[in-house]
Amino acid sequence: MVLFVLTRPHANQRHRCKEIVKKLQERTMLQPEPFASPPVCGCPLEPQDRMNPLWHQDALILRARWRRWRATPAQSLWLAFVVLGMAAGLLWLLLPLWHSPPAWLREQWQHTPRVGAALWIVACGQWLWQRQRRIRLSVAQGWMAAWPRMQRAERRYIGAQLWLLATALATLPLLLIWRAAPHVGWLSLCAVAPLLWASLLQWRWPLWPAAQASTRIVQRRVIATPARDRRARFSDWQRTAAKAHKTARTQALLALPALLLTPSGMSGVSMIVGIVALLALSQALHTHHIALAVIPRAQQWLEAQPSYSKLRHELLRYPLWQGTRTVLPTLLALWLAGMHAQVLAMLLLAALTWLLLHALIHFRWRHQPRHIPISVGVHLISWVLISQVFSPALVVLAVAQIWHQWRAE
Amino acid sequence: MNDWRLQIDDLGLSYGPRRVLQHLNWQIGSGQLVALIGPNGSGKTSLLRSVAGAIAVQSGRILVDGHAAGSDEARRALGYAVSVETLPAELSLSDCIQLLAPVRGVNGLDAPSEALADRFGLAHWWHTPVDACSLGTRQKLSVLLALLGAPRLIVLDESLNGLDPASARHLKRHLRERVEADGSSVILATHGLSATEHDVDRVALLLDGQIAHQWTQAELHSARERGESLEDLVADRMERDEVRP
Numbered sequence: 255m256v257l258f259v260l261t262r263p264h265a266n267q268r269h270r271c272k273e274i275v276k277k278l279q280e281r282t283m284l285q286p287e288p289f290a291s292p293p294v295c296g297c298p299l300e301p302q303d304r305m306n307p308l309w310h311q312d313a314l315i316l317r318a319r320w321r322r323w324r325a326t327p328a329q330s331l332w333l334a335f336v337v338l339g340m341a342a343g344l345l346w347l348l349l350p351l352w353h354s355p356p357a358w359l360r361e362q363w364q365h366t367p368r369v370g371a372a373l374w375i376v377a378c379g380q381w382l383w384q385r386q387r388r389i390r391l392s393v394a395q396g397w398m399a400a401w402p403r404m405q406r407a408e409r410r411y412i413g414a415q416l417w418l419l420a421t422a423l424a425t426l427p428l429l430l431i432w433r434a435a436p437h438v439g440w441l442s443l444c445a446v447a448p449l450l451w452a453s454l455l456q457w458r459w460p461l462w463p464a465a466q467a468s469t470r471i472v473q474r475r476v477i478a479t480p481a482r483d484r485r486a487r488f489s490d491w492q493r494t495a496a497k498a499h500k501t502a503r504t505q506a507l508l509a510l511p512a513l514l515l516t517p518s519g520m521s522g523v524s525m526i527v528g529i530v531a532l533l534a535l536s537q538a539l540h541t542h543h544i545a546l547a548v549i550p551r552a553q554q555w556l557e558a559q560p561s562y563s564k565l566r567h568e569l570l571r572y573p574l575w576q577g578t579r580t581v582l583p584t585l586l587a588l589w590l591a592g593m594h595a596q597v598l599a600m601l602l603l604a605a606l607t608w609l610l611l612h613a614l615i616h617f618r619w620r621h622q623p624r625h626i627p628i629s630v631g632v633h634l635i636s637w638v639l640i641s642q643v644f645s646p647a648l649v650v651l652a653v654a655q656i657w658h659q660w661r662a663e
Numbered sequence: 664m665n666d667w668r669l670q671i672d673d674l675g676l677s678y679g680p681r682r683v684l685q686h687l688n689w690q691i692g693s694g695q696l697v698a699l700i701g702p703n704g705s706g707k708t709s710l711l712r713s714v715a716g717a718i719a720v721q722s723g724r725i726l727v728d729g730h731a732a733g734s735d736e737a738r739r740a741l742g743y744a745v746s747v748e749t750l751p752a753e754l755s756l757s758d759c760i761q762l763l764a765p766v767r768g769v770n771g772l773d774a775p776s777e778a779l780a781d782r783f784g785l786a787h788w789w790h791t792p793v794d795a796c797s798l799g800t801r802q803k804l805s806v807l808l809a810l811l812g813a814p815r816l817i818v819l820d821e822s823l824n825g826l827d828p829a830s831a832r833h834l835k836r837h838l839r840e841r842v843e844a845d846g847s848s849v850i851l852a853t854h855g856l857s858a859t860e861h862d863v864d865r866v867a868l869l870l871d872g873q874i875a876h877q878w879t880q881a882e883l884h885s886a887r888e889r890g891e892s893l894e895d896l897v898a899d900r901m902e903r904d905e906v907r908p
Binding site: 305307311314318319322394396397401402403405 | 712715716717735738739741743745749750751753754755758759761762763765766767792808
């Protein structure tokens, strides 16, 4: 009661407060600019005039991204450079393999084609299934979940997506047939399989989670996977991504390119060790990516906390360590490769610049999670550079990466 | 066929072993503005998502304007304000409306909704991506999307959260005008009891997976005369049922 009496405003003060609130409310209603909404029209549109909302959304997102890329030209150029570099590197690795595939792979295909064909067919089915499941989930849990006329639109969208992917998958066996690879019958089956999968998945249409207008009891598992477009921004994505490397599917998908990239003449043991190392390193990179995504969220929380020097120093340690971890193995690799001292000094300067760039990127993505791909790009380039200059130094980087992973976790 | 805008019979919903809604019966007539209240985790959002057709009916029956929930006819009759988290982050506000408008068979906002958007002060945010907007702005967009195409049943899930007092007042006025003008019905799930109790025709309390009690405006008025607020009524009811929020 005492508190109430002390804090209770005087009648005049209350009147004054009401006046201020009223003025503020009136001010919020003033609009200096004309409202730029779409034109008002009550006329209903014909269904054939409407674009499929899912394609429409994709088109609008692409347009929005294009605008965003144009708004940050330096970052966009950098990312384009990274993507082009990676694509060129991949082509550089894969083209020789295309011209002369590894001997063990040729032998394997010649002797037991049905194993390879079965693996391919299962992988295609899994891929297509995941594709349609992901789209269905994003629609069922996204903002379109309660929209009318969505069942048909979604069916058509998924159908088109499945056929596009199936056609792309069928291209590889067809190319092999064109190159006169043995066992044309099996290869034909491999080419037809994705198209059959696409037809089957489209025809079967196993679950339509939301739209079944039914009054009977439907027992259905409630799916808790977050929508795809939310993953980059919410902790659900981190939880999902953190488990991704543990699934057999991901590891199988990683093992396939690893097998294809194995140089011919390599012994079995070293090949296995190489694949295991690649899987471990990809996992480390994945964890690193997750750790990067955590930082902006931590920053948001930390900004609301009282700042003190120890915390500021701790926040500095992470980017410095991260940059050092990338730069030192690169320098070691160059030194081991027998570089001249003068060149090494110049490289050291470049490395310091690199380190500075790293720190700048770090401080930027801390506030803007969209910049995370830049950091990942930096890491990938480091890896490619090291592997090309002196690949044994990758071991050093791997150890550093494992240490970093341990800290990140 | 009766004239219920919404009719729910013996609705049941569970997430795995957890039973969220059980034997829920509820009717809303045309031209009613109803507040749905309940403790956290009582199943308000699940109930509204079931009504909107975003969650399949597991047992029982939901009819929206005489059509089974989730059917195309029911979806056309219903406008659902989605959770702001599900709005496409990269699209601007105008993109979102441009995307939904043809689906609802219109070219854009109708005049009353446009006036509401004007009062919401969205002019400055019209071409801003959703993820760059504040919670309140996203909430306003979600409401506008629910109002697109003049649906006969408007379902708003915690849509007053994050709105400034002036915008909240504009929204409540707009809903009242719609209800009185064309006989639309509105369900407004909320925790702001004191902010809504004067503006709705009925308040429904969701407890233990059922509509435990409903208060009409007349009952609320007489309770206010006795010196009891809606908060007191709800708290009493929860204590009587030994419900812990």
